Amino acid sequence: MQYIQVQFDCNPANEVITDVLAALLAEIGFETFVPANRGLDAYLPATLFSEKEIDDLLSKFPMEATITYSSHAMEDKDWNEEWEKNYFQPIVIDEKVCIHSSFHRPEKEYEYNILIDPKMAFGTGHHQTTGLMMKEILAMNLAGKSVLDMGCGTALLAILASMKGAERVTAIDIDEWAYNNALENVQLNGTENIRVLQGGAGLLGSETYDVILANINRNILLRDFPLYVNVLNVGGQIVMSGFFAEDIPAIRAKSEEYGLVYQHFLVMDQWVAVSFRF
Missing domain, CATH: 3.40.50.150 (Vaccinia Virus protein VP39)
Known part of the structure; x- marks a missing residue:
């Protein structure tokens, strides 16, 4: 599947701004996000790319920020596999849960070992909200x-x-x-x-x-x-x-x-x- 990379330049480029931006972009089809010093790189299937939807989203952005973007088509390859290998590293929550993909095995045993091949879906454990929810479940x-x-x-x-x-x-x-x-x-x-x-x-x-x-x-x-x-x-x-x-x-x-x-x-x-x- 061919993907479009959209590079967002945010001012300020803090974590709160980029987290909110990623959450809103997910609602219009973006599937994965990589933090960048200037803001955020976001990816979605080429068939879902719409400058109008992005412009509408940014015009209604709920926080004080200046956000601009540029986009380009990416090489047609299995970006899910590339993302899992390079970005989805094992995550440990409270030394009790280890979340890992088939590409990365944990170095030791934990009480709960969860195998997730995320296919760019939200909920890999990297986001703060997922970590917080897991802490609640553990309790x-x-x-x-x-x-x-x-x-x-x-x-x-x-x-x-x-x-x-x-x-x-x-x-x-x-x-x-x-x-x-x-x-x-x-x-x-x-x-x-x-x-x-x-x-x-x-x-x-x-x-x-x-x-x-x-x-x-x-x-x-x-x-x-x-x-x-x-x-x-x-x-x-x-x-x-x-x-x-x-x-x-x-x-x-x-x-x-x-x-x-x-x-x-x-x-x-x-x-x-x-x-x-x-």
Whole structure:
């Protein structure tokens, strides 16, 4: 598949700006991102490239920043494989979980070894929000519980929940690429109790859960709150991430509208994960 590389020059070129930019670009088809001193390099299939969509996104960018870009077509080769070899290095969380691809084996054994061939889907563990969510999962007793992973990406969180003893796990992502990659990763890890679905919160029906994991973004979380609460068992826990510490008041206010009780939050580089009880 042929890819387009888009080089974004950001002023300021700090991590917060580039993280927000990457999250927004992912919504219009960009599949992988590499930090650069001047900002961010982003990649998407040539068939999805649209200068108009990029211009519209930058005109509505929600933070104070000047962002310009240039683009060029890349050599037609297996960029997924190149990216996995060069950029997806093993990640260790709290000395308990090691996330690695088939190209990089861990040097020692960990309590939880997760094999992820990410195919450029979000959720490799590199991003702060994924790391925060994994820390939350590690602190939970999931034995025999039902878990929902919304916006699952690679299904990394769902896989860890299964490994921690969850009885039934549902992983949902609206993106077709992420959906197919989640299916592959579930099979790679032998976590057969995970059901993967493609779609959004509209897929949620009568099935309920003890734990809901939602690593998406602030606006979608606020919009879909009632749908999440509708499928959360009494006494259940919901953990959300994909937003900044400054967004906690809005998230907390919305949660209290629906009877959730604030528990705590974790923070990493201004990104946060917030936990509530029902």
